Amino acid sequence: MFSILFSAVTVAGAVLAFPAQPESRAAAAGVQLVGVNIAGFDFGCSIQGACDLTKAVPPISSLGGADGVGQMQHFSKDDGMNIFRLPVGWQYLVNNKLGGTLDAGNFGRYDQLVQACLKTGAYCMIDVDARWNGQIIGQGGPPNAQFTHLWTQLATKYASQEKIIFGVVNEPHDVPDIDKWADTVQEVVTAVRAVAKKQMIALPGNDWTSAQAMPTKSGPALLKVKNPDGTFDNLIIDVHKYLDSDNSGTHTECTTDNISNAFQPLATWLKANNRKAILSETGGGNTDSCKKYLCQQLNFLNQNPDVFLGYIGWSAGSFSSATYELSEVPTKNGNSWADSALVKACLTKPK
Template sequence: MFSTLLSIIALAGGTSAFPAQTDRRAVNAGVQFVGVNIAGFDFGCSIQGACDVSKSVPPLSGLGGADGPGQMQHFSKDDGMNIFRLPVGWQYLVNGKLGGTLDSGAIGRYDQLVQACLKTGAYCMIDIHNYARWNGQIIGQGGPDNSQFTNLWTQLATKYASQQKIIFGVVNEPHDVPDINKWADTVQAVVTAIRGVAKTQMIALPGNDWTSAKMMPTKSGPALLKVTNPDGTFDNLIIDVHKYLDSDNSGTHTECVTDNISDTFQPLATWLKANNRKALLSETGGGNTDSCKKYMCQQLDFINQNSDVFLGYIGWSAGSFSPATYELSEVPSKNGNSWTDSSLVKACMTKKN
């Protein structure tokens, strides 16, 4: 949950409802989407939505970061992955000017990653990695007004309106938002703005509590169910959820302690089915350890077996993280023209056998 903040530091220095299965053939069946986050443009963003753009590390080798395009090509070709989430700071895109236009240099650099993603044939999720905030103030609740946020999204939707494989991820991990109904109003404003120019692409709707999959059915979900397209339909409005497997659900430990099935994904599946909605697990991850391989494979096996309501999952994270220092690294290593996946990705998160 707090992994982007901790990445800056790193760079500087259950009972299953189904039989436990860790065989990759079982894990790989089912869902439409399997992929990985390609982080780096979000580095420097804190959980209070304050982004120091000087600390961003674009996952583009020509800009001093990792070879994000090469990683995506490998994941797509060798692992069968077909979705990548591309986090970026709001401040980065507008050069720190709240309500401003997209900075031509910044969007040009970010678009290099987007185009590299699209070139693989995968779906590409734009993720504003700001925790529902701008410099500590909550959007629509004492901070930026909804129009300032929708201005950003109108510009992004206009730029990518012709790309049907772009997914618009409203914002990363809202947390401690006082009024969930006002937050739903903000999400509705974003959906309406996007639909003004991009009529059919998927939009991922985030709830409160760090986009908690566990809390969604009872806390954020009832409010988000009211968000509609301008014509009153729910087509391609996807519930966005996150869930980690460590002891405090923070995504900061290398050991995993739960498969999240009985207390999170089973109740969420029941709620989604009852409301005829679908969800995307756009962040989940763990260490490259035996405990995480065990529990992650069980978690993803359950999600695959409930692909009628779960569209898929996206691991956290590859991109510009350092495999030597980042606890949840999913960065593949390269030797010549060959790539080798981290042990967790290899065990649980590839789509091909």
């Protein structure tokens, strides 16, 4: 969610085979994976992919951000969550050196969050912001080779970690040629699979990777992306969807459950093509309307676990729980944590 991040920093196929999952609400009620985003390393990145690295707020208390480590430990232990998405800016990882190697300092700080995530036993989704200073990869911007170089390095770092999920890129939008974009995604998959053979890879589409647009716009092109051996194993369709009046994720009130217009058509399309999707961003305000509609939306996904792998709420991490509209940041009281109203209503494991 680029538009939120840029402003928020100022205030703070084949049938897929998956490893056994930790116990969670997801495992009990349908989908396999339930969790939240732990944002902060992506703060300062605009919707056009320009990143001000001085505004990144690592969600690690020793680095000046929120206690994202404690948040993940709480979500995992107390709420039964078993996946965390860890967004990060491409520029941050290479310290603004396009085509360069992972920056020892910046990547080392990001890796602290990844390692803390892995220690919870949860799945950990590495997700990279899409553009480089307004330019689209492989379509007038950085060549595919520079982006695959980044992913080769990341895949090599985490090749032995089966619970790492590689999220190719966050929310592509206004991509002129979806077939060329699918070619870019294919090159990333091929590069990752050269060193990381089995981990899940999340494939993003155009239109902010919209769940509603996926079946008719990006989906047909992404269906062509495959592993080097010709299979589609562990290639997951990545989708996002918000519930407010303009689908921007910027309002505290929700107006729809997105079932009839987005997730039912998406489920039908996934079933027809024998594929799975993960809803890696969704959320709303801590309001009665959002508790109503988000719970309805997620219940639908839980009723269709054959095509929906899971969902990840937006967002905890370095956001301000007092001022951020879509805050899922828990509040620490002594040695315990209290969840936000929306997390408590829709995302936690039933007692």
